Amino acid sequence: MAKPPKFDVPELGDYTVTPPVMPDAMSHSQPFVAKATHQEAIGFPGELIDNWQEVAIEKLGELTGKYRGLQVYLDSCVKCGACTDKCHYFLGTGDPKNMPVARQDLLRKVYRRYYTVAGKYFPKLVGAEDLTKDVLDDWYKYYHQCSQCRRCSVYCPYGIDTAEVSMAAREIMDSVGLGQKYCNEIIGKVHKIGNNLGLPEAALADTLEGLEEDVLEDDGVPVKFPLDVKGADVLLVTPSADFFAEPHIDGLIGYAKVFHQAGLSWTVSSHASEAANFGLFIGNYDNMRKVALRIREAALELGVKRIVFGECGHAWRVGYSFLNTLAGPFDFLDSNYPVPQHIVEVTHDLIQQGRIKLDAEANDDKRVTFHDSCNVARASRMGSKAGGQFVLPREIIKASCNHFYEMPANTVEEATFCCGGGGGLLTDDLVELRVKGAMPRMQALKEVHDQHNITHMAAICAICKSQFSKVLPYYGFEMDQIISVHQLVGDALIMDTEH
Amino acid sequence: MGTVISVVLYLTLGVFVVGTLRRMMRYASTPAPLKIPTTPAPTTRTGVVFRLGREVVFFESLFKASKWTWLFGWLFHAGLFFVLLAHLRYFTEPVWWWVAILAPFSPYFGFMMLIGLAGLLARRFLVDRVRYISAPSDYLMLVFLMAIAGSGLLMRFELHADIVQVKQFALGLLAFEFAGLSFNPVLILHLLLVAVLMFIFPFSKLLHAPGLFFSPSRNQVDNPRERRHIARWAKSLESHSSGKSSGNSRG
Numbered sequence A: 001m002a003k004p005p006k007f008d009v010p011e012l013g014d015y016t017v018t019p020p021v022m023p024d025a026m027s028h029s030q031p032f033v034a035k036a037t038h039q040e041a042i043g044f045p046g047e048l049i050d051n052w053q054e055v056a057i058e059k060l061g062e063l064t065g066k067y068r069g070l071q072v073y074l075d076s077c078v079k080c081g082a083c084t085d086k087c088h089y090f091l092g093t094g095d096p097k098n099m100p101v102a103r104q105d106l107l108r109k110v111y112r113r114y115y116t117v118a119g120k121y122f123p124k125l126v127g128a129e130d131l132t133k134d135v136l137d138d139w140y141k142y143y144h145q146c147s148q149c150r151r152c153s154v155y156c157p158y159g160i161d162t163a164e165v166s167m168a169a170r171e172i173m174d175s176v177g178l179g180q181k182y183c184n185e186i187i188g189k190v191h192k193i194g195n196n197l198g199l200p201e202a203a204l205a206d207t208l209e210g211l212e213e214d215v216l217e218d219d220g221v222p223v224k225f226p227l228d229v230k231g232a233d234v235l236l237v238t239p240s241a242d243f244f245a246e247p248h249i250d251g252l253i254g255y256a257k258v259f260h261q262a263g264l265s266w267t268v269s270s271h272a273s274e275a276a277n278f279g280l281f282i283g284n285y286d287n288m289r290k291v292a293l294r295i296r297e298a299a300l301e302l303g304v305k306r307i308v309f310g311e312c313g314h315a316w317r318v319g320y321s322f323l324n325t326l327a328g329p330f331d332f333l334d335s336n337y338p339v340p341q342h343i344v345e346v347t348h349d350l351i352q353q354g355r356i357k358l359d360a361e362a363n364d365d366k367r368v369t370f371h372d373s374c375n376v377a378r379a380s381r382m383g384s385k386a387g388g389q390f391v392l393p394r395e396i397i398k399a400s401c402n403h404f405y406e407m408p409a410n411t412v413e414e415a416t417f418c419c420g421g422g423g424g425l426l427t428d429d430l431v432e433l434r435v436k437g438a439m440p441r442m443q444a445l446k447e448v449h450d451q452h453n454i455t456h457m458a459a460i461c462a463i464c465k466s467q468f469s470k471v472l473p474y475y476g477f478e479m480d481q482i483i484s485v486h487q488l489v490g491d492a493l494i495m496d497t498e499h
Numbered sequence B: 001m002g003t004v005i006s007v008v009l010y011l012t013l014g015v016f017v018v019g020t021l022r023r024m025m026r027y028a029s030t031p032a033p034l035k036i037p038t039t040p041a042p043t044t045r046t047g048v049v050f051r052l053g054r055e056v057v058f059f060e061s062l063f064k065a066s067k068w069t070w071l072f073g074w075l076f077h078a079g080l081f082f083v084l085l086a087h088l089r090y091f092t093e094p095v096w097w098w099v100a101i102l103a104p105f106s107p108y109f110g111f112m113m114l115i116g117l118a119g120l121l122a123r124r125f126l127v128d129r130v131r132y133i134s135a136p137s138d139y140l141m142l143v144f145l146m147a148i149a150g151s152g153l154l155m156r157f158e159l160h161a162d163i164v165q166v167k168q169f170a171l172g173l174l175a176f177e178f179a180g181l182s183f184n185p186v187l188i189l190h191l192l193l194v195a196v197l198m199f200i201f202p203f204s205k206l207l208h209a210p211g212l213f214f215s216p217s218r219n220q221v222d223n224p225r226e227r228r229h230i231a232r233w234a235k236s237l238e239s240h241s242s243g244k245s246s247g248n249s250r251g
């Protein structure tokens, strides 16, 4: 099944072992550099500028003045080492620069050199360093070996979030003309066409129509997949992978069935046909805001009452935590519902109110576990109580299938391991990193699989789903063992045919 | 002697207070434009107070991360906290009652500090990951603190300082009177090390102490949907780019 790897796939043992430090184990890993066209389309210099060093240092100073988090994090680390064994990329590769604190230090040593008294006068003593080409190269490599999953920030006594440091570093690199192709090309597409895949409106309309036919054929129910319907109640903003890729599509079918069965009028917008917001990954407020504003514009244009996000981890972070900031206020929407809502919240509410019914036996052929996506787990919430992001999806899964089992406790909920492909790393030029970074999650999956014969792992994130489809075969699983939570819902949902 | 030490202590205390306050003012005045609490996070202000309280008193996150680091780190900090309180006996006359109760136990607190520091230092040498991230200053800081605790304990058990004189000196400091201090090398070392520590505080990783309270991942309330959170610089983006964004809009 797996194509022959050019690197050693980590072996899964009985439990995760912290590897010894292996300097430079991943120093060959770096993503393709953005071309001038990608860079310029989103407001950055086309290639590495001549005075990059000066500009980068200045940008660093600007960012510490704009983001309190960055400023406090750069000052506060005591090198206690609590975070050193918490990153899936370190656990999977052993490269010490993948330890969260060491990753931060790549930027911190430059900050110290130019912005602190100690680093100016005693650089050796406090580990401060000049910004050289070597340092810049290290930035490019290792800030693209961080999926911004925030696992390290859970364990740091000061909450130091390496994701924030990575974002700042990427922003600095972009501002001197050293961008990452994958992210920047995609952001350009969103600005221009409306989604990450560059799927134009006509193709989207076709796809949705095709889905209507499929569902009618399979279930005999005329479930609609509306596009740009003015006056619909709900605007669904979902990752574009939901429109065409497996296993994502089955999730989209699940949402559509839920809306249909509950009698909710909804629509997708061609203007905002993408929930993903890669502006987050490159730490650039302007791009993130511009991408987020499409959603506001679409909501206004279509005159909807509610905004609902589909299954996508980082999109939910931007949706839940930032949308109100970036594109609010949303006082023109129905104030009876939070803005935005997650599809899981919607489905959960409908189950609670008895407006939809599920027959868990429909999924009796499956034995399911659940992967908490990092951005949902550690950077957002669902429902009204802290930790609802763990409870709601599990309750939905349990309502949809009879055989649900948890992975080991130190790999779920706030301790969840990233799939290995988040934060703008879901690209083929980083396959080795992705496979190795998935090791801790694969280890946990193996453990629950050995005990309970798991057939499927459900997730609520497009990146997780794509990443697992790719890496599962490397570890001896099948690529279709990863499914959408709403696939389970869709299959278990009891539909009235006369609707 | 006493005068020199007094001047050094005043100056370094000044650097400590002014430097740390300036740093805190910088943290306070730097905006946090986005809601980034590490979730699950409290949904109310009171909840945040408790979250920070648990971090300060119990080192909650560190406990989740590494039991050994937590044990040594907590022993050291708790020891330091009580030792500092016990030192109030030099600065209060009559000695406050609860300080008087604490004072006899201060050697135990001193040993707590030493054990904690020794454990942390051993980790720095022995764990390859921690060794990798340690700069010379990280080792020095521990050695330094051990020297402070060690010199304090030494005076308690061996080379006793003249307690009555030390107290007069301390009260003198408070009253801005320069009291004499006879030459006791351990005492002088103890005081000078403390002076150096105060001096480097605002320029070093000791800033983690105020830093925790300003850390957005720990001090923010999780309520972004209920309340619009917006920084001033981000707000200004809205007014002057409104033309641009309406250009995007197809409505």
Ligand code: SF4
Pocket: A086, A087, A088, A089, A098, A099, A100, A103, A145, A146, A147, A148, A149, A150, A151, A152, A153, A161, A162, A163, A418
């Ligand atoms: S944010 Fe995640 S990927 Fe990045 S350093 Fe921390 S644990 Fe590793």
Ligand code: SF4
Pocket: A076, A077, A078, A079, A080, A081, A082, A083, A084, A100, A101, A155, A156, A157, A158, A159, A160
């Ligand atoms: S846990 Fe926090 S303070 Fe400790 S080394 Fe890591 S980033 Fe630094």
